[in-house]
Amino acid sequence: MYDNKFSEDVSSFFRSPVREIFKRVDLNSIYSFAGGYPSAETFPMEEIRRTMSEVIDKYAGKAFQYGATQGVPELREAVAARYGVPVERVQITSSSQQGIDVCTRILVNPGDVILTSNPSYLGALQSFCSYRADIRGISHDPDLETFKKAYETVLSQVEAEGKQVKFLYMIPDFQNPSGESLTLEERKMLVSLAQEHGFLIVEDSPYRELRYEGEHIPTMYSLAPDHVIHLRSFSKIFAPGFRLGWAIAHPDILDKIYVCKQSLDLCPPIFDQYVAAEFLTSGRLDENLARSIDLYKGKRDLLLSLLEKHMPEGVTWTHPEGGLFLFLTMPDGFDAVKFYDTALDAGVAYVAGEFFHPDRSGKNTMRLNFSFMSQERITEGIRLLADLLRHEIA
């Protein structure tokens, strides 16, 4: 009686393995490189307490009433000012996950094509899948011409099939899961393709402000503001418990998001939005962000040096210039899903790379998070994982 497209499509493909890990173990009792949690050390508890009290004084009942579907003006204006965009291009979302979901909902009909990188963010793939999108994952190639050709090939195929590409979903900064970024040339190439072929780009950038080395690269949005929906999150620069993010896009697109969001949840949480607005405008967000960057840079550097020291031959990894993740590649034939049992029994967790690949490749890869655990636990966890891998690969 309860059967439906959603349950069929999603359960069979994505759900079980990932959920099962989190069901099987208490992530606090093991060395967890799984998940994408920021460190609780970065949450400025006393400043949040003070800000909350200030919000109650300043807004009284208004902070607990229904509010505008677009988000409270104070937060929209604070975001607009900080990122240099007009306020009419800012929509507050109840988490950046909602941003992804809403874009799919307003743009994608069953069978429509969504282009993604291969691998890409699992939560986005899950949302696309639930709308019965036809997901085409395209692997990165360091050669720009080859990379472009890969896209053009898929675009020709899609056209030949009489289908429509609705958007390209991309995380250009410190991608989840790979930790890698797109170069400026790659961004320009993709934006040109989008303009030429008439599809949108959904640019998901939750980690953008967590850069530990190198120079900021312009957003895809800045290259083509009318062709890109730019999604951001407060989860990684403030705290995920507020479930707040935002979308920056052409007002015509935001208008459709508005209608959609009304039937989703009417408006984002009001009190939380005022707290975020105060945090942003008071400068507390920037102070806190600087501390977070210091903390995470230390953890990333540690992880890189531990991998260098302990990993067996044949294992390679990415060098993320920011964000929360690093991607590990084991020799061909290694199966990271099968290896779960060994790893979890020994007390270490990761997410198998396969789940991030729309084409189900990447069986020999895994995603490691370095933001959540302390330096001590990262050290012990990598020693343990390296031992297990050495035994498995040998």
Place this chain on the structure above:
Amino acid sequence: MYDNKFSEDVSSFFRSPVREIFKRVDLNSIYSFAGGYPSAETFPMEEIRRTMSEVIDKYAGKAFQYGATQGVPELREAVAARYGVPVERVQITSSSQQGIDVCTRILVNPGDVILTSNPSYLGALQSFCSYRADIRGISHDPDLETFKKAYETVLSQVEAEGKQVKFLYMIPDFQNPSGESLTLEERKMLVSLAQEHGFLIVEDSPYRELRYEGEHIPTMYSLAPDHVIHLRSFSKIFAPGFRLGWAIAHPDILDKIYVCKQSLDLCPPIFDQYVAAEFLTSGRLDENLARSIDLYKGKRDLLLSLLEKHMPEGVTWTHPEGGLFLFLTMPDGFDAVKFYDTALDAGVAYVAGEFFHPDRSGKNTMRLNFSFMSQERITEGIRLLADLLRHEIA
């Protein structure tokens, strides 16, 4: 380039008129019987401030981290205890609007039938519409047999068309927009039909605890716990700014909601959930609810007496035993949508009943909210509205 089913279906039908009102006027500057806002007087500001501080002390970083998709255990347990249901049947939702949307998403394929009352809640109709559901509104009839026959007729029609009824959406307690409730016999009849014909019931009960007279009637969920998804909200018993609600249902259904909610927004706001849990278990919610009931009963009584005193002949209205709304019926030929201009120009707002009717009937009806404005403003507003109506109808 941005065209899609969602925008087509929803904009054309529901969107413009309602949105336009709220765009045209500042609801604080006019007499607003539109909206469904609770009174800010009912928000216990100092108790919320104290509770927030306690939550920070008690949960520290955990209150600002990601949390379980089902909701934090403390809130699920508090809800389970208060309403006498097993905790595994409780899912916290990011607003009860999300509860409605999620049910539709997991159950309804395009063209599937949803039965509703006629009229019914606009936000639900909007969500159903966005999933391209085939909505069949069935008007209430005071005679139980006639009422049942109306349902049976629609069920036969749907069967003859080879379509499937996925669920019946019903607000049995102090319905939005009518303010009326279903009798126990009517609830039993509908539950029997659902069991017999194999469809679910989505029982939306945000106002249930706001009863001003009469006895509580058992929920439809209590009559058939495995056939009913029971939706509730903190918006009317605590504060809407937290955007929290909950669903009570069979674990198999919650399991599908779980998967869906992961791709919607991962989890409900964490800090807000802890605040709600503390509020509930400390007894503060009950104290506050008692004060809200007192306040709203006074406003309802006042509105009823004002209507009696001021409304011209030919205008009738419902007698809500609870909730936030009352429904006004003008003589045949009256057009509440056309009357907007007159009313808004004079400074009084309502929502035209037509928008709540899936069959677009009810042109001579309007919904009046009595929770939001003060008694003084309700008094002045009704005098004004009655004058305008007298002039229009005469």
